[in-house]
Amino acid sequence: MIWLTWRQHRQQALFTLIGLAVLAALIVPIGLAMRHSSTALGIPHCVKLMGDGAYLSSDFPDKCNNAISQFTNQYNIVNMVGVLLLFVPMLIGLFWGAPLVSREIDEGTHRLVWTQGVSRGRWALVKFGLVGAFTLVLSIAYGLGVSWTMTPLSQVGISRFAYLSFDMQGIVPIGYTLFAVAVGVLAGTIWHKALPAMGATIAVFIATRVTSALYARPHYMSPKVLTRPVLGPGAAELNPAHGDFRVHEAVRDAAGKIVQDNAQVGCPPTVTKCGGVGKGAYNWMQYQPGGRFWAFQSIETGIFIAIALLLIALAIRRVRRIS
C-alpha cells in the first residue's frame, strides 16, 4: 500500500513542492528586505525602548515613531499580500484531499484496488495517513516560513495576534491544512466526482474558518479589560511590543453604558466635552494579552486537528460502506 500510494502521488507531490518552492522564492526575499530596512531604520533599538508597560510611555522618541510608521507604511502591503497565503491550506485540501477517494471512484479504479487482498479500511488508513503526513510537513514549513517573514512587521505594527496575522503563522496552519485535507477526503466519499467534492471543500473550509475566527477565538480564554478616562492622556494606545489581540473596544459614559461602539476617543484634560461625551466617560478595551499568543495558537490548532481526525474517521467508515 505504501508503494502504491507513493507511486500514485509522487508526481503531484513533486508539483506541490515546486509550488511551495516558488512561494518561498517570493516571500524569503521580502523577509530579508524587511529585516534589512528594519535595521537601517533603527527599529530594533526602538523596540527595546518600548519597554514592557501597558501603554507606550509618553517619552517614546518621535524619531522612533517616525521610523516605525515609515517601516509599516512601506511593508503593510506585505500583510495584504499575506492574505493570499491564508488560502494555501485550502488549496492543499482541494488538490490533496478532495480527489483522493472521489477520483478513484470517478475513474472506476476502485473496482481494481478494492478487489485485491487489501481491506478498504487499510487502503484508506494508509492513503489518508501518508497524505496527511506529507501535508503536515508542508504546513509546518509554511507556518515557520511565514512566521519568520512576518516577525519584523509584527514587532512594531500589526500584532501577530491580530486577525489574519494570527491565521498564517505559528502552528495554526497545521490545523487548518489537516482540516482542509480531511474535509476534502470526506467530501470525496460523499460526492464521487472531484469537482463537487472540491466545491464542498471550499464552502466548508471558508465557513468554518470564518466562524471559528470571529465567534470562537475571542473566547478561548476570558479577555482582560483596560480602561482609561477620555479626558486626560486619551485613547488607550497599547504598547505594540506586547502584541495584544484587541477583541472589542468602545467609549462608555460614567454609568458604564456604551456611547460609541468600536471607537476610542481622547481629549486634553482642559476641555469639558470630548466627542459628545463628558467627564467620567472612559475608553474601554477588551483584549487578549500578547503573552497568550501560543496558548491561543495551541487551542486553535488542537480544535482543528481534532475536527480533522473526526472527519477522517467518518471518511474511513464511509469508504468501508460505499456500495
Place this chain on the structure above:
Amino acid sequence: MESVLDTSGLGKRYKKNWALRDCTLSLPSGRVAALVGPNGAGKTTLLHLVIGLLRPDAGGVRVFGESPHDNTKLLPRIGFVAQDTPLYRDFTPSELVTMGSKLNRGNWDSDVARNRLAQLGIPPDRAVRKLSGGQRAQVALALALAKRPDLLLLDEPVASLDPLARREFLQALMGSVADTGTTVLLSSHLLGDLERVCDYMIVLNSGRVRLTGDVDDLRANYRQLVGPRHDGAPIPGVTEIVRQSHTDRQSTLLVKTDGPITDPAWTTHDVTLEDLILAHLVETEIRGTHTAWGVPA
C-alpha cells in the same frame, strides 16, 4: 457437485429501482459460465455483489461459503476484470504487476502475469493510457490471473474489442484456465462471443434470473415443436411452453420437455442456444414509460 457461488433471494436496489431481484442461483465448481442478458439486465450488479464491491439489499451471496464484502481472506482468491478494464492510466504494465504483488500476499504469482504479457508482446514500460483497448484488456486479465484465482469474474471483457481481439482474448483466457480448474463467470450481452467457450449459462433480464443450467442439459431439454394449431391442451412430454406463435392452421412452440414427444402430430426440432435465450428474454414485462414521456399508450 460442489458449488463455488451461491445466491439466495439476492437483490440490489438503487433508490427505488431494483437492479437485481430474487436472484437465486448456484454455480458449480470448474465451470465456464456465461452471464447473458441485454444492457441493464443486472449483470454488472450481480458481479459486483459477488466480488463484494456492493452489499446486497435483500437475500445473500456466498462465495466459497463466505460473504465477499470487504473480505480480505476471500478477495485474493477471486480474480476480477471489471467492465472497461479500469487500470491506473499513468502506471506501466510492469508497475501494475508490482502493485498486484504488494496488494496480494499469498497466492500471487508475478511470473504468471509477466509470462503472459511477454507472450502477448505487451511493452512493460509504456504507460497504460498509450496501450490499445485490446492490450489493456490483456493487462487486466493478466493481473486477475496472477492471483491464481479459484474463481474468475469478467464483466463484459470483450465488449470494447474488435472481432479479432475478441477471439484472441477468449482463446488466451480459455488456454489459461483449462488446466487450472478455475471456475469462470463472464458476462456479455452477445451470446455469440461466449457460445464457443462456455458450458454453463445464466440468463438475466430486467434484474431477474430467467434461465440457468448446464448448456448441454439446456440443449437437450428444450425443443421446438411445429404442428397443427395448438388449443392449449397438454402435450405428453412437455412440461412448459416457453414461447408460442400461431398462424391459422399451424403452431410453433418452444417447449421444455421431460421425455420424448411421441405425438406424431408434432415435428420436433433441436433448438440453438441463441433461440433459447431469445425466447427467455422476450417474455419480460415492458414497463410503461408512456406517462413518463407524456405520450398516449
